[in-house]
Amino acid sequence: MPEDRFAGRVWGFDDDINTDALSPGQYAVDPVEVRKLHVLESVNPSFASEVAQGDVIVAGRNFGCGSSRETAVENLKALGVACVVAESFGRIFMRNAIALGLPVVVCAGIRGVFEDGDRIEVDLATGRIVNVGSGSELRGDALPAEMLEILEAGGILAVLRKQRGG
Amino acid sequence: MGMTLAERILAKAAGRQEVSAGEFVVADIDLALLHDIFAAQVFDMLGEVGVDRVSDPDKVVVVIDHLVPAPSAEAAALHQRIRKHVARAGIKAFYDAGEGICHQLLPERGHVRPGMLIVGTDSHTTTYGALGAGGTGIGTSDMVYALATGRLWFRVPETVRFEMFGELAPWVSWKDVILHLAGRFGADAAQYRAMEFGGPAVKSADMSSRLTVANMAVEMGAKFGLFAADEITDAYLRDHGGVGAEPFGPDQDADYEAVHEILLSALPPQVAMPHEVDRVGSIVDVEGLRIDQAFIGSCTNGRIEDLRVAADVLRGKQIASGVRLLVVPASRRVLQEALDSGVLATLVDAGASVLPPGCGPCFGGHGGLLAPGERCIGTHNRNFVGRMGSTDAEIYLGSPATVAASALAGHLADPRHLEVTNA
Numbered sequence: 001m002p003e004d005r006f007a008g009r010v011w012g013f014d015d016d017i018n019t020d021a022l023s024p025g026q027y028a029v030d031p032v033e034v035r036k037l038h039v040l041e042s043v044n045p046s047f048a049s050e051v052a053q054g055d056v057i058v059a060g061r062n063f064g065c066g067s068s069r070e071t072a073v074e075n076l077k078a079l080g081v082a083c084v085v086a087e088s089f090g091r092i093f094m095r096n097a098i099a100l101g102l103p104v105v106v107c108a109g110i111r112g113v114f115e116d117g118d119r120i121e122v123d124l125a126t127g128r129i130v131n132v133g134s135g136s137e138l139r140g141d142a143l144p145a146e147m148l149e150i151l152e153a154g155g156i157l158a159v160l161r162k163q164r165g166g
Numbered sequence: 167m168g169m170t171l172a173e174r175i176l177a178k179a180a181g182r183q184e185v186s187a188g189e190f191v192v193a194d195i196d197l198a199l200l201h202d203i204f205a206a207q208v209f210d211m212l213g214e215v216g217v218d219r220v221s222d223p224d225k226v227v228v229v230i231d232h233l234v235p236a237p238s239a240e241a242a243a244l245h246q247r248i249r250k251h252v253a254r255a256g257i258k259a260f261y262d263a264g265e266g267i268c269h270q271l272l273p274e275r276g277h278v279r280p281g282m283l284i285v286g287t288d289s290h291t292t293t294y295g296a297l298g299a300g301g302t303g304i305g306t307s308d309m310v311y312a313l314a315t316g317r318l319w320f321r322v323p324e325t326v327r328f329e330m331f332g333e334l335a336p337w338v339s340w341k342d343v344i345l346h347l348a349g350r351f352g353a354d355a356a357q358y359r360a361m362e363f364g365g366p367a368v369k370s371a372d373m374s375s376r377l378t379v380a381n382m383a384v385e386m387g388a389k390f391g392l393f394a395a396d397e398i399t400d401a402y403l404r405d406h407g408g409v410g411a412e413p414f415g416p417d418q419d420a421d422y423e424a425v426h427e428i429l430l431s432a433l434p435p436q437v438a439m440p441h442e443v444d445r446v447g448s449i450v451d452v453e454g455l456r457i458d459q460a461f462i463g464s465c466t467n468g469r470i471e472d473l474r475v476a477a478d479v480l481r482g483k484q485i486a487s488g489v490r491l492l493v494v495p496a497s498r499r500v501l502q503e504a505l506d507s508g509v510l511a512t513l514v515d516a517g518a519s520v521l522p523p524g525c526g527p528c529f530g531g532h533g534g535l536l537a538p539g540e541r542c543i544g545t546h547n548r549n550f551v552g553r554m555g556s557t558d559a560e561i562y563l564g565s566p567a568t569v570a571a572s573a574l575a576g577h578l579a580d581p582r583h584l585e586v587t588n589a
């Protein structure tokens with residue numbers, strides 16, 4: 001269950017990272033243990049092997065653009081990515097992230113103030129983002145209460161289970 | 167304050183008098199679409215959550231269109247699972263392999279009506295905006311929730327309006343218009359937003375053209391790509407399902423995030439170049455590039471109107487040697503109409519191969535894939551690396567006229583240069 005506030009190590013990516021890069025088509029039907037090894041390999045080959053539990057992705061515009069495949073989100077979660085902060089997201093990726101309980105924050109200007117390996121602090125409820133090293137602070141879009149609720153429950157299927165009294 | 171089309175659709179679905187952009191609503195789903203890539207998985211997930219029936223089977227449409235006819239034993243087994251799930255869930259609106267592409271079938275068979283809220287596990291669900299319906303793509307978990315409860319949460323989107331003026335030149339189509347918009351405004355220009363298409367020029371856009379434009383609204387990131395319902399919508403509905411519709415549009419004083427005025431009169435045929443849908447230029451700039459394959463089909467441009475334009479270009483002629491021309495009707499009805507009207511004979515006489523109705527080579531499932539180094543121009547909607555086979559192939563996107571003209575010439579060609587021998 002994700003917290004509203006957390007800190008982590010940054011992996012930076014540029015604009016237009018699409019769902020093919022996040023979930024390459026040729027491994028589409030493989031189990032998540034296999035799929036996660038190939039996440040973003042066309043962009044940063046060391047990412048999948050070196051990313052650690054609690055790391056945060058900082059990206060440019062249109063992160064997760066492309067198809068509706070949910071494995072794009074599932075793979076990042078399986079690798080332990082705690083949150084994605086981007087200038088903007090592909091719409092369905094953002095929906096899927098909420099649906100699967102992966103926190104996402106839209107923050108203008110974010111890509112320019114983080115390098116690989118920086119430490120980041122994120123507050124989902126207020127949208128406050130801090131680069132711990134440089135001290136620079138940005139204000140992303142706070143997640144609306146409705147989305148936070150789904151995230152806190154652990155995703156839309158957890159919400160469904162709860163509603164059904166399961 | 168008046169409402170945009172998107173706001174009117176979501177207000178209705180949420181049972182509210184009024185909603186405005188930025189609000190969150192829980193809305194009733196009027197129709198849910200599943201196709202063969204995700205349907206079995208969604209039904210399995212429903213079972214895992216302990217839901218043994220969908221909330222309203224009459225609001226679900228299932229289509230087998232991506233892998234048809236099944237290219238492998240695995241695909242055949244997938245289809246088999248889907249048929250079992252559909253029967254068990256009591257879903258009547260089921261279109262099996264060969265009936266056509268989901269985004270063609272839903273409008274064509276009368277499932278879509280103005281004002282509906284429609285979700286699909288497919289990004290091109292925006293297509294239904296052509297009829298004034300709010301169609302949008304969602305993932306499988308959201309679909310499980312929607313099927314179980316009949317509802318889903320939405321953020322009411324801001325709307326960007328495009329006011330269209332002027333008249334298209336001969337051989338220039340609404341495919342060229344939407345490619346032009348993607349090139350001019352960019353692939354994320356309408357991210358999280360609704361696009362609304364209006365102005366005097368849309369009055370001359372037939373339903374087929376509107377479906378093309380709404381289909382590709384998602385290539386600019388849009389949640390919905392909407393046209394108001396008017397006489398053209400009314401006539402289309404009467405022809406495809408029986409009951410006409412009242413006009414349904416935005417309020418006069420609706421609040422838009424931006425309004426862009428677009429003059430269509432001077433627009434040349436457009437092509438999207440490898441490997442981005444928003445890398446768009448005039449055909450004039452790329453004319454002469456040799457091609458190996460031309461593809462006319464997909465949910466963007468596989469309708470009878472599109473095949474007719476191609477037949478007009480190819481009538482009495484032969485495609486260039488060394489070029490493969492694949493024609494994939496968007497549905498069995500389109501195929502039937504092409505057969506009855508002689509359009510199919512014209513295309514086959516010119517050298518086209520006709521594939522069964524479905525997605526065909528559009529997303530690289532099978533049937534007409536590309537080798538390394540090959541170049542293809544197609545009427546579909548995405549030209550990403552590897553979309554149609556080899557990652558070393560190049561995909562250009564254009565209108566049916568441009569694709570047919572290119573097949574004839576053996577290279578990317580401007581349809582305006584054709585001498586037409588109309589029968």
Ligand code: SF4
Pocket residue numbers: 232267268269288290464465466524525528529546547
């Ligand atoms: S024709 Fe192409 S874009 Fe349309 S639904 Fe099929 S694969 Fe998707």
